Structures are given as C-alpha cells and as structure tokens.
Amino acid sequence: MNSNYPNKQTFYTEYMELQLRKSSQFLMPVKLNRSATIEGNYNIYPAQPIGENKIFNGYESLTRWxxxxxxxxxxxxxxxxWDRVKLILQKQIEAEGLKVNWIETAAFLKPVSEIETLVQPYLGAEDSVWGTKCLLEIKDLYVFEDLAAQLPDDGCDINIVIGTAASxxxxxxxxxxxxxxxNELQYRMRGNSVTNLGNDQIQEPFLMYKRFYFVDWVLLNQHKKAILDKITVLADGQWPTDINWMLATDFKDGLNKISQSTIRVRPWFEPGAWGGQWIKQHILNVNEDVVNYAWSFELIVPENGLVFESDGYLLEASFDFLMFYNQKKVLGKHAEKFGDEFPIRFDFLDTYDGGNLSIQCHPKLKYIQEIFGETITQDETYYILDCEKDAHVYLGFQENIDPEIFRNELEKSQDEGIEVNITDYIQSHSAKKHDLFLIPNGTVHSAGAGNLVLEISATPYIFTFKMYDWLRLDLDGNPRPINIDHAFNNLNFERKGNRVQEELISTPKVLETGKDWELIHLPTHADHFYDVHRIDFDSEVRIETDSCCHVMMLVEGESIRIETADGSNQIFAYAETFVVPAAANSYKITNLGKSKAKVVKAFLK
Structure with a gap:
C-alpha cells in the first residue's frame, strides 16, 4: 500500500474510483501524508509550500464560493x-434551497463528423503514431456564435457555464x-473513461494520444493562454470525487516565488517493453507491483505538472502556466528565442536488469519542422547515472556501413522475423558511470541493457524512428511500430568509424578548480543548443546564473541544499531533477552527505 494513504478505508475508496483509470501508478493524494516523505530521499510528490489557507479542499467549499x-x-x-463535477455541485447548490441554471459547452460542439473533418489533416496516416501540430483555434470545434450568445437566466439564483472552452x-x-x-488524462484515456475533445467514441490509445498531442493539447494550451488573466480560481481535477482549489492571485504568487528560487516538477513513471529494475529498487513510494519501469518523466514539461502545498493539501497545475506567466524569469536571456517553450528535457531510461532500447534515430531540424510542425528537434545525450559491469550503448555506424545493405537487412527482419546481428552495422561502446554519449539528430543509437540513463535532451520527446526492436512485443503483446522510411530520411551515415569516438563521446575537461571543488565541462556536439557541466565538490560551491536557466541533478552523493539569492532553501536528494531559473541570479550548493557530491548542470549555449 502506498504510504501516502493514511488508512485502508481511504485506500479502498480511492481504489474503487481508480477503475476509471488504467495505470499501475498511484493517484496523487489529496492531502500529503508528511510521515511518508523523508527529507533527503527521492520524493515522488515534490510540492512548493505557499503558506497557510491558500489551498481549499472539497466541492463543499467551492460551492460556497x-x-x-x-x-x-x-x-x-x-x-x-464534467458530468461528475456538475452533479456534485448541483446537489450541494440545491441542498441550499437554490435554483441553478446550467449551460454545458458540450451541447455546442459541432457534429463529430464535422470535427473529424476539421482535425483530420493534422493526424497523418491512420497507422502512423505522428501527425502535425494543429493550426485551428478551439472555437473552430464549437458553434461559436451560439455559445457566445448564451445569457444568464434571471429566474435562477445561480448561473453556471460549464465545460471545456466555457470562457x-x-x-x-x-x-x-x-x-x-x-499523466492522469492518459490513465483515463487507457481506462476508456474519456474521449478526445469533440469525439464521442473510444479509440485505440495510440490514436487518442496522437490526437491529444497534435490537436487537443495545442488548442487547449492556446485557449488557456488566451484566458490566463481572466482566471479567478484554479482547481485540480485529478481526483474523481474530490477537488482542491485556490485563488489565481495566490497561484501567481507561488509561480513568482519558484521562478526566482528553485523549480521541481512532479515526476511520473511508466513500464515498457525494455524496462528495468533500478527505479523500483531506488525510488521510494512508487508502485513495486509492476513488471518494470522503463521511463521516469523527470522534466518533460509538456506532460509534467507543478505541485503547490498549503495546510497539507496539494494542487497540481501544468508547467505551461509557469512559462505563460514567467518565461523571462525562467529563461532569462533565452526567453526571446524560446518563448513559452521550455527547451531542455531530463528523463530516465531504465534498462537495469532490462533489455535494449530499439535501434533508432531522431529527425533533422528541417524535417521535424516541415513534417510535424515542431520548432526544435529531438537532439539528445545519454548521461550514465548508473550501470552494470557489462553495460553498453549502441552509437554510430561501423566504418564499412553500406546504407542499402543495412536497409535491406532491416526490412527482411521486419517482414520475415529474422534477427539482425546489429553490431555488423552499428558500434557498441562500453558504458560506465558519468559517461556522456552525444546523440545529435540523425544519429543511430540505442541504450543497451544494464543502464540507468539520464537522458539530457531537447524537449521534443515522441519523435523516435525505430529501425529494429529485437523482434519483441510490447507489454500488451502487440508488435511495436517500426519506422524505417522515416529513419532513412534522417540518418547521417557519415557518423561512422573513428568519427564516433571523436565526435559523439564527450571528453571531460576541467574548467575551474577551488579548494575542494572542480567545474568540469562535458562538451556536447556542435548541433546541440545546450551544454553540460558537472560540479564535483566536498562542502559547498557558489554559482551565478548569468541570466541563464540551469537544469540540474545530483548524480552522485546523498543530498544537497540549494540556497538562492532571495533567501529560499530547498533540499534535493540523489537523482532528483530541479531547475534554477535565470532570475535566481546566484545560488549556493551545500553538500549534506558524507561523500563527494557531483551535480550535473545543463544550460542553453
């Protein structure tokens, strides 16, 4: 049982509600069980305190408001x-002897067939996992004139417009x-309890996710930004029968606070075909009753949320609120270039006692812009946080690579189920702790079994062109998609032979030294728009942001304390990702452990 649930009754109540979602992951508790959180250990529910009486619990309090x-x-x-929200509020309003008039936005959606026609150009081929970013507006899915013309009923005590796009x-x-x-949206999607916006049919999860990513989320995020300054109350709707809410003024104060001190998003975890056991063995309070964990979304901000805490109550909000309100404080001198888009991603790939990732590559910049509508591409690096003795990384081609022979072998494998001796074509490199492998777009690569990889990357995260997947099935027993055409439109066959060792495996260089510290440069590739430093120290170090955002992780040691110029203090444990925004100006890192601490810092060039 997750120790954040204080008793069995609470757990089983939640369990019954969780039938609305399909996931091995626990629902975040409405109220934090402080005894389950041990300072200095990895925390799966990191929350920013915002003072007393700032977050309110329950539909009863919201109804009164x-x-x-x-x-x-x-x-x-x-x-x-929405049906549940309406039903709960209606019962409570009517219990007060009041009459309520409801206007539901769902009634003003255009017919499903018309909406499908509108969004179809952005969904790509039916069997493809990719589309392209939608160029519509949310009002295009509604009979906008009729919705906008709705008026309150003066004969009712309360008038409420409810539903997506109600504004x-x-x-x-x-x-x-x-x-x-x-993550909760996707668990509901997998549990067949929600549909895409404007659709009334449940579809295969990969089709629904594609629609979410390329259409729904694009329109909803634009709409959210458009009404940002009009929002009076922000509420967290992840609990099926409960709700936490706060005033937008207090929410903005919380965002302002973290935008000049430290930021940590709530991580979430997913099993996968190649997943391993490191996360299960090292991270407290994750559900251990799963076959493996393949990923931890440490800082993939299109999908991670920020959690605030008041009187123990938790409220999670999407990361884009921070970028809409505070992009200049967060990104500093790079805000003009990247705007609302936070450009750096941290995540874990866990193959410890697991399997190899697929042999894959990522799109070139022009390709991702023209085909998928993204602005930046999926340039990556693999930082080896931990590994087994025989761990390795596949990276770059052999000197004698013949693209035509390689492609024929891959297609034969796909058509006939024949194994490929992959090292005939691709190099295998031994991996050890703190190595950094460079994977600019177009580079063939894979993390081999036996690694806990910290993937330090550009933010795009779904554009993986698999060429070979070891003939295995996914966890549901289905073949995983292979994308040979996309891959060969992007592969750089010049990254081969000795050039791989020279250009794609970072060689550390000491930049500065002090009494008990070193600043080490782990150079990235010329194509990467971000760079990587590591700070190795015994006691403490002071760092200036120089109007630049720093994305960081303690990669060796027990725990550290970050003190920013505004007087804020935050403790971070081994393997926790955190951000020091540009507006923090300066900060001090103190080693709280007995052994040397090593902190990785990624930043924009």
Missing amino acids: IIEQKTVIIDGYTGVF LVNWDSPIIYIDIPK
Whole structure:
C-alpha cells in the first residue's frame, strides 16, 4: 500500500474510483501524508509550500464560493469528468434551497463528423503514431456564435457555464479553471473513461494520444493562454470525487516565488517493453507491483505538472502556466528565442536488469519542422547515472556501413522475423558511470541493457524512428511500430568509424578548480543548443546564473541544499531533477552527505 494513504478505508475508496483509470501508478493524494516523505530521499510528490489557507479542499467549499458569485464560468482541460463535477455541485447548490441554471459547452460542439473533418489533416496516416501540430483555434470545434450568445437566466439564483472552452461565452463573470495532469488524462484515456475533445467514441490509445498531442493539447494550451488573466480560481481535477482549489492571485504568487528560487516538477513513471529494475529498487513510494519501469518523466514539461502545498493539501497545475506567466524569469536571456517553450528535457531510461532500447534515430531540424510542425528537434545525450559491469550503448555506424545493405537487412527482419546481428552495422561502446554519449539528430543509437540513463535532451520527446526492436512485443503483446522510411530520411551515415569516438563521446575537461571543488565541462556536439557541466565538490560551491536557466541533478552523493539569492532553501536528494531559473541570479550548493557530491548542470549555449 502506498504510504501516502493514511488508512485502508481511504485506500479502498480511492481504489474503487481508480477503475476509471488504467495505470499501475498511484493517484496523487489529496492531502500529503508528511510521515511518508523523508527529507533527503527521492520524493515522488515534490510540492512548493505557499503558506497557510491558500489551498481549499472539497466541492463543499467551492460551492460556497460559487454561491457568493452567483454567476460563474467553469472552464478546464479535456479529460475532466464534467458530468461528475456538475452533479456534485448541483446537489450541494440545491441542498441550499437554490435554483441553478446550467449551460454545458458540450451541447455546442459541432457534429463529430464535422470535427473529424476539421482535425483530420493534422493526424497523418491512420497507422502512423505522428501527425502535425494543429493550426485551428478551439472555437473552430464549437458553434461559436451560439455559445457566445448564451445569457444568464434571471429566474435562477445561480448561473453556471460549464465545460471545456466555457470562457468562449460572452459573460463578465469569474472563471474557475479545472486543470488535470497529463499523466492522469492518459490513465483515463487507457481506462476508456474519456474521449478526445469533440469525439464521442473510444479509440485505440495510440490514436487518442496522437490526437491529444497534435490537436487537443495545442488548442487547449492556446485557449488557456488566451484566458490566463481572466482566471479567478484554479482547481485540480485529478481526483474523481474530490477537488482542491485556490485563488489565481495566490497561484501567481507561488509561480513568482519558484521562478526566482528553485523549480521541481512532479515526476511520473511508466513500464515498457525494455524496462528495468533500478527505479523500483531506488525510488521510494512508487508502485513495486509492476513488471518494470522503463521511463521516469523527470522534466518533460509538456506532460509534467507543478505541485503547490498549503495546510497539507496539494494542487497540481501544468508547467505551461509557469512559462505563460514567467518565461523571462525562467529563461532569462533565452526567453526571446524560446518563448513559452521550455527547451531542455531530463528523463530516465531504465534498462537495469532490462533489455535494449530499439535501434533508432531522431529527425533533422528541417524535417521535424516541415513534417510535424515542431520548432526544435529531438537532439539528445545519454548521461550514465548508473550501470552494470557489462553495460553498453549502441552509437554510430561501423566504418564499412553500406546504407542499402543495412536497409535491406532491416526490412527482411521486419517482414520475415529474422534477427539482425546489429553490431555488423552499428558500434557498441562500453558504458560506465558519468559517461556522456552525444546523440545529435540523425544519429543511430540505442541504450543497451544494464543502464540507468539520464537522458539530457531537447524537449521534443515522441519523435523516435525505430529501425529494429529485437523482434519483441510490447507489454500488451502487440508488435511495436517500426519506422524505417522515416529513419532513412534522417540518418547521417557519415557518423561512422573513428568519427564516433571523436565526435559523439564527450571528453571531460576541467574548467575551474577551488579548494575542494572542480567545474568540469562535458562538451556536447556542435548541433546541440545546450551544454553540460558537472560540479564535483566536498562542502559547498557558489554559482551565478548569468541570466541563464540551469537544469540540474545530483548524480552522485546523498543530498544537497540549494540556497538562492532571495533567501529560499530547498533540499534535493540523489537523482532528483530541479531547475534554477535565470532570475535566481546566484545560488549556493551545500553538500549534506558524507561523500563527494557531483551535480550535473545543463544550460542553453
């Protein structure tokens, strides 16, 4: 049982509700069980305290607030259980002897067939896992004129417009915005309890995810940004029968606080075909009743959320709120270039006692822009956080690579189920702790079994062109998609032979030294727009941001304390990802452990 649940009754109540979602992962608790969190250990529910009486729990308190307003707009993300929200609020409002008029935005959606026609150009081929970023607006999915023309009913005590895009109504009324974490949205999707925006049919998860990524999330994020300054209340809708909420003014104060001190998102974890055992063995409070963990979304901000805490109550909001409000504080001198888009990603690939990743590559910049509508491409590096003795990384081609023979071998394998002796074509390199392998776009690569890889990368994260996947099935017994055509449109066959060792395996260089510290440069490739340093130290070091955002992790040691110029203090444990925004200006890192600490720092060039 997850130790964040204080008793069996609470656990089983939650368990019954979780039938609405399909996941091995625990639902974040409404209220933090502080005894389950040990300072100095990896925390799966990192929360920023924002003071007392800032986050309120339950529909009863929210109902009281709504009654005071009389007329409200309840907007929010797709995947919210709008029928449940309405039913709970209606019962509580009517219990007060009040009459409520509901206007539901779902009633103003265009017919499903018309919406499907509108979004189809952005979904690519039916059997493809990729589409291209949608260029529509959210109002295009609705009979906008009719929705905007709705008026309150003066014969009712309370008037509420409810549902996704409710703010399209032309009312000068407070807006409650109900957010939902992307992981919970996907668990509901897999549990067949939600559909895509404007659709009334459950589809295969990969088709729904594609629609979410390329259409729904694009439209909803644009809409959220458009109404940002009008939101009065922010609510967290991830619990099926409960809710936590706060005033937008307090939420903005919380964002301002972390945008000049430290930022840590809530990580989430996923099993996979090649997954390993490191995460299960080293991270407290994850569900151990799973076959493996393949990924930890440490800082993949299109899908991670920020958690705030008041009086023990937790409220999670999507990371894009921070970028909409505070992009200049977060990115400093790089804000003009990247805007709302946070450009660096940290995640774990766990193959410890697991299997090899697929042989793969990622798109060139022009290709990802023209084919998929992204602005930056998936340039990656593999930092080896931990590994077994015989661990290795596949990277770059053999000197004698013949692209035509290689392609024929891959296609024969796919068609006839024949194993490929992959090292006839691709180099295998021994991996050891703290190695950094460089994977600019177009580079053939794979993490071999026996690694815990910290993937330090550009933010795009789904554009992986698999060429060979060891003839295995996914965890549901289905073949994993192979993308030979896309791969061969992007592979750089000049990254072969000795050039791989010279250009794609980083050679550390000491830049500066002090009494008990070293600043080490782990150079990235010329194609990478970010660079990597590591700070090795015994006691403490001081660092200036120089108007640059630093994405960091303790990669050796027990725990550290970060003190920023505004007086904020935060303790981070081994393997926890955190961000020091540009506006922090300077910070001190103190080693709280008995052995030397090593901290990786990724930053924009």
